[in-house]
Amino acid sequence: MNSTIIQSPDVCLNESTQKPLDKLVDNLQNEFSKLQPEGYYGHSETISELLNNYINNCDDWKEYVFYCPFRYTRNLIARTDQFELMVICWRKDQPSPIHNHEDQRCWMGCVNGKLQETYFVYKSTKSTYGCGELEKSYVHPIDNGSVGYITDEIAFHMMESIEDESVSIHLYSKPITECNIYCPITGTVSRRKLGYFTQYKQKVQCNTAQPQAQPQAQPQAQPTNPVLTTPPTTTLNSNILNVN
Structure with a gap:
């Protein structure tokens, strides 16, 4: 299976x-070019x-670190077409909402600090099939150097x-362009559109789920752990947008 890749111009x-x-x-x-017996591409x-x-062996991910x-x-x-790869930067008290993954697979590897993942299921069915109130089913850390799935x-x-x-x-x-927020x-479920704060180390001018055209020029070096500020009242460059 052929798939056009869009990535940073540093290749x-x-x-x-x-x-x-x-x-x-x-x-x-x-790996994602290999069709598996289960019907998806890439062996998990x-x-x-x-x-x-x-x-556990590399640190050039630091070039993609931008905080807000x-x-x-x-x-x-x-x-x-088969996958998207991104760096997500977190500060304490900046949690994600409770969300699903649109029947897609998600891997997450912690490269700095320590994350906590909380599972939720419907209280009535003890699963992700149902409706109404949710309950926590599992809470665990994702330590630096470990991979979750x-x-x-x-x-959720x-x-x-x-x-x-x-x-x-x-x-x-x-790739996931929209997801459910719970x-x-x-038990209210809303739809949200997903976008990016930066693409290929460049801050996006408007939030979009589709990657912009690959830059032709080599981007200038960025300082370590830069903070890119955006007022919380604007929709520009926010990493998640509500769908009206």
Whole structure:
């Protein structure tokens, strides 16, 4: 299966000088070209191993670290028809909402700090099938250097940093453009459109679920852990938008 890849312009043509993150993207591209007996592309355990090997041996993910004072940020590294890869930057008290994954697979590797993942299911069915009030079914940490995995069959979930700052690499297959957001008390479900805070290390000018055209020029070097400020009242560059 052929799939056009969109990623940062830093990819080196010479494999011997290729950055580790670019090599990870190439390996993922290769793995996600393989149709599995279950009907999806890419072997889940192999993908977990690729991500685990990268997060425990490489640190060029730091080039994609951008924080926001008001919310966690989604920073796009690469995207194809079969997967999207991003760095998510968290500060304490910037949790995600409770959400689903649109029947897609999600891997997350913590590369800095420490995250906490909370599973939710419907109280009436003890599963993700049903309606009404939600309840917590499992709470566990995702430590620096470990990889988590979730699907909608497992649970809905909420992610948050339990340290002042944390960074994680998230891999979704296939890319997710919208998802459900759940109120645990009332059971209300709303739809939200997903976008990016930065794409290929460049701050986006408007929130969009579709990646912008790949930049032609090499982007200027960014300082470590920069803070890009956006007023909380504007929809520009927010990483999640409500769908009216």
